[in-house]
Amino acid sequence: MSGVTTLMAFDTSYLYFRAYFGVPTTFVSPEGHPVNAVRGTCDFISRLVTQYSPGVLACAWDDDWRPGWRVELVPSYKTHRLDTAGGETVEDDLERQVPWVREALEAVGLPIVGVADHEADDVLASLAAQHDGTCLVVTGDRDLFQLADDTTSVVYVARSVANHELVTPELLAQKYGLTPGRYVDFSVLRGDVSDGLPGVKGIGEKTAASLVAEYESLEAMVAAAADPSSTMKPAIRRNLLADPDYLVRAHRVVTAVPTLALPSLERRPVDWDAVEELTGRLSLGGSLKRLAETVSAVGVEQVEG
Numbered sequence: 001m002s003g004v005t006t007l008m009a010f011d012t013s014y015l016y017f018r019a020y021f022g023v024p025t026t027f028v029s030p031e032g033h034p035v036n037a038v039r040g041t042c043d044f045i046s047r048l049v050t051q052y053s054p055g056v057l058a059c060a061w062d063d064d065w066r067p068g069w070r071v072e073l074v075p076s077y078k079t080h081r082l083d084t085a086g087g088e089t090v091e092d093d094l095e096r097q098v099p100w101v102r103e104a105l106e107a108v109g110l111p112i113v114g115v116a117d118h119e120a121d122d123v124l125a126s127l128a129a130q131h132d133g134t135c136l137v138v139t140g141d142r143d144l145f146q147l148a149d150d151t152t153s154v155v156y157v158a159r160s161v162a163n164h165e166l167v168t169p170e171l172l173a174q175k176y177g178l179t180p181g182r183y184v185d186f187s188v189l190r191g192d193v194s195d196g197l198p199g200v201k202g203i204g205e206k207t208a209a210s211l212v213a214e215y216e217s218l219e220a221m222v223a224a225a226a227d228p229s230s231t232m233k234p235a236i237r238r239n240l241l242a243d244p245d246y247l248v249r250a251h252r253v254v255t256a257v258p259t260l261a262l263p264s265l266e267r268r269p270v271d272w273d274a275v276e277e278l279t280g281r282l283s284l285g286g287s288l289k290r291l292a293e294t295v296s297a298v299g300v301e302q303v304e305g
Contacts, residue, residue: 005055005056005132005133005134006052006053006054006055006056006133006134006135006136007054007055007056007057007058007127007128007131007133007134007135007136008048008049008052008054008056008057008058008135008136008138008155009057009058009059009060009123009124009127009128009135009136009137009138010045010057010058010059010060010138010139011060011120011121011124011137011138011139011140011141011144012041012059012060012061012062012101012105012112012120013061013062013065013120014120014139014140014141014157015040015041015044015045015138015157016037016038016040016041016094016097016098016101017037017094018040018044018140018157018161019036019037019038019039019040019041019043019044020034020036020037020040020091020093020094020097022040022160023036023037023039023040024036025093027039027283027285028283029281029282029283030281030283033093033096033097034093034097035097035100035282035283035284036097037094037097037098037100037101038097038100038101038104038282038284038287038288039284039285039287040287041101041104041105042104042284042287042288042290042291043287043290043291044157044161045057045110045291045294046287046290046291046294047161047162048138048155048161049294049295049298050294052136052155053298054136054298055133055298056131056133057110057111057267057295057298058110058111058112058113058127059105059110059111059112059113060113060114060120060121060123060124060127061102061112061113061114061120061123062114062119062120063114063115063116063117063118063119064116064117064118064119065078065081065088065119066078066081066082066088067117067118067119068117069117070252070253073249073250073252073253074196074197074246074249074250074253076196076197076198077195077196077197077253078195078196079196080196081196100278100282103274103278104278104284104288104291106271106274107270107271107274107275107278107288107292108270108271108275108288108291108292108295109267109268109269109270109271109295110267110295111267113127113262113263115260115261115262118257118260121139121141121143121144121256122256122257122258122260123260123262124137124139124144124147124256125144125146125147125256125257125258126257126258126259126260126262127262128147128151128152128258129258129259130258130262133151134151134152134153135147135151135152135153136152136153136154136155137152137153137154137155138154138155138157139154139155139156139157140156140157140158142156142158142187142192143183143184143187143192143195143254143256144256145167145172145180145183146180146181146183146184146187146254146255146256147180147256148167148168148169148171148172148180148183149169149180150169153166153167153168154166154167155167176205176209177209177212177213178209178212178213182212184251184254184255185212185217185218185251186205186208186209186212187254188200188218188247188250188251188254189203189207189208189211189212189218189247190203190204190205190208191203192254197250197253197254199250200239200240200242200246200247201239201242202235202236202239203236203239207236211236218247218248218251221240221247222240222241222244222247224237225237225238225240225241226241270292270295270296272292275288275289275292
């Protein structure tokens with residue numbers, strides 16, 4: 001999966017959240033503020049770029065982590081992450097680092113791609129759909145398994161970056177008995193507590209997988225539930241019919257948008273002065289310099305939107 005036509009697209013917020021909670025907070029700036037999220041994000045990207053040698057890189061950004069159109073469809077969407085002011089609940093020590101993460105990525109010239117009213121998931125889906133070549137989507141979000149196809153694989157880093165899983169259509173078939181095109185149906189039925197999506201009562205992963213295998217769509221499941229002559233179990237029938245409209249709305253929420261208008265971004269060369277300055281200002285050790293050297297060695301090309 002290496003070569004000049006391979007795009008590696010990063011779920012940036014997932015990486016810096018993972019770095020913040022996984023890298024020791026003993027890494028601090030001269031003022032005593034933790035810089036673990038910055039260091040970790042740089043090291044994660046360096047490791048993966050070195051391993052896969054992509055020809056193109058892009059960092060997807062959450063311009064809107066909780067888009068209003070998704071909330072209108074499912075009001076509970078990410079509600080548990082709201083703070084008292086209506087923003088996302090983020091620890092102060094991480095919130096302070098997010099601009100530094102962006103500054104570090106800009107210093108090494110990596111394209112940062114965000115789109116108004118959309119999440120990074122939508123940017124990643126659009127990057128993958130619109131890239132002419134193979135694509136590696138780096139994330140810890142299982143819902144993005146829906147992107148796996150003949151040209152796109154998901155570098156799933158929920159366990160760790162070092163011991164990640166490469167999710168392909170073959171792996172989904174082996175692990176869940178699913179094709180990527182049905183992963184959204186599976187996710188809607190199962191639900192996702194981390195996103196405030198309740199799913200269908202009484203339906204866990206095994207039942208969801210079996211329903212997706214048996215029926216060609218969510219609509220077909222609801223039709224079978226409403227058909228007294230179908231062989232569907234009474235409890236599943238009852239739960240599916242409790243709120244069939246939820247299935248339609250949740251399907252739209254879970255589906256990552258692949259049709260966003262993306263900018264054409266020319267990768268800027270590494271700003272070595274900025275790398276040096278930021279490294280000293282934040283006490284980043286060798287993490288940002290390693291990222292700069294890794295990116296320079298790969299020769300990242302233009303991302304065509």
